[in-house]
Amino acid sequence: MQILQNVVNFLLGLGAAVFVPIIIIIAGLIVKMKVKDAISAGITLGVAFSGMSMLISYMTGAITPAAEAMAKSTGISLPITDGGWTTMSTISWSWPWAFLMFPLVIGINIVMLIIKQTDTFNADLWNVWGKIFTAVGAYYITKSVVIAFIIAAVQIVLELKNADFHQHRIEKLSGIPGVTCTHKMAFLAAPMYPIDCVLRKIPALNKSFDADDLKEKVGIFAENHILGFILGVIFGIIARYDVAGILTLGIQCSTALTLFPVISKYFMQALEPISNAVSEFMQAKFNDRELFVGLDWPFLGGSNEIWLAVIWTIPVTLVMSFFLPGNEILPFAGIINIAIAVPAYFVCKGNIIRMIIQCTIFAPVFLWVGTAFAPFVTELANTTGAVALESGQMISNSSIDGPIITYALAHIAQIVDGNFIPIVIFAVWFVCFVFYSRSLIKEKKADMASGN
């Protein structure tokens, strides 16, 4: 045990940009990649880590002084920098146990398929990091790797169930058969369901309008470079910078938001061969059975309603962040909140008015959960050196996917300290999930009976 601990400490000491590539080279060889391809993937991953680290330092270097100046001019202190999902995935992959999540995800999926508890085969192995993220939260609370993985296992089972229930509605909304969404962002649909039941009773809210035109007009605000610039300028004005300072901050923020996706791509490039090998193995194994393929959300990205809801949520989140009690995060890189719009799209069946109401109601949840996760995320970043932070600097994400369940699962072990809130939140979520899934099954049966 002591030796193992020494090995782990040695690897950690190397820093994420070195030890995670070593792990991926080993993982690549296990799935029978060619040696040269495995090494190439490993080095690409090292580049991804260093690149993200550079970019996050650049971003915090620009935003932190602005946040401090804003705190002085307004009296509102928002000390947590919002690194968005790209930062969260970087930090998650740097957890020393992260790669063990692959066999867990695949193993549970195979067992669930064999015992016929699911019809979904999850091909989205990129979002393994979402399981790692929850596990990291649980690990920092319990200090137990085993408990962290048990909690991740619960999440994996729920994701498959959730994907099964959603498949029919997703096919109806997207027109794409045979696929479903295994992303944990879809968990938020369950607590949105009771609200939608009420909203549907108000006739004025059942109207819909053509989202295409409006999206053409306002879509530019969701472009990373434009949005980054606007946010930077707003921060600069609130911080009472001079004109040069405001414009400089605008370009700095624009640079950060533009480069995040550019660098994140290297993570995908490095991890794709492994996830591909696993997909092909699974497809061959269950060749004789008709399965739904679980994917990440972007195959729904053709829906203008989702983009409109995302754009609507940007100013709502920004304004709320200044006035919401208990919020300490300044929304920035996570402000393009897909994780709120996609579940709203599922629950409201694409009705844009009801989606906008849901996004407004649930926006505070994302700020609170982003604030709650800051200590773990920051501690992991500092331990593994995945991200270079100034001492005392905190980092998190203002759009953590499936915030309610992620919070509840990660904190559930606090019950031993007498904190019952996470388990109560989980129970409430679960009741919503049961009722929501029943409504989805009922809809499927009704459509089948009427021959749709």
Add this chain to the structure above:
Amino acid sequence: MATRVIVACGSGVATSQTVASKVARMLKDKKVDAEVQVINLREVDRYIDGSAAYISIVKNSKEYPIPVINGLAFLTGVGKDKEFDKLVKAIEDYKPV
């Protein structure tokens, strides 16, 4: 210069890069000289000119002047070979203007 094909997804990061890496590997194995570029959905119009094909992972309501390949096939495995043949043909038929 290698012929360009484009892949787009919501953020231009995760799903599109997965499809792109896979397609690029398949093209390399077949010795087809092409560059697979990843973009986000909002940039498609800007990149159509100069590309031999658009690998789409969403259902399109719009018509494009270049061949559109179903990118979901590369994620699900269903109809993958057929879509890949379509892509190779589009690259071979492509004449830069």
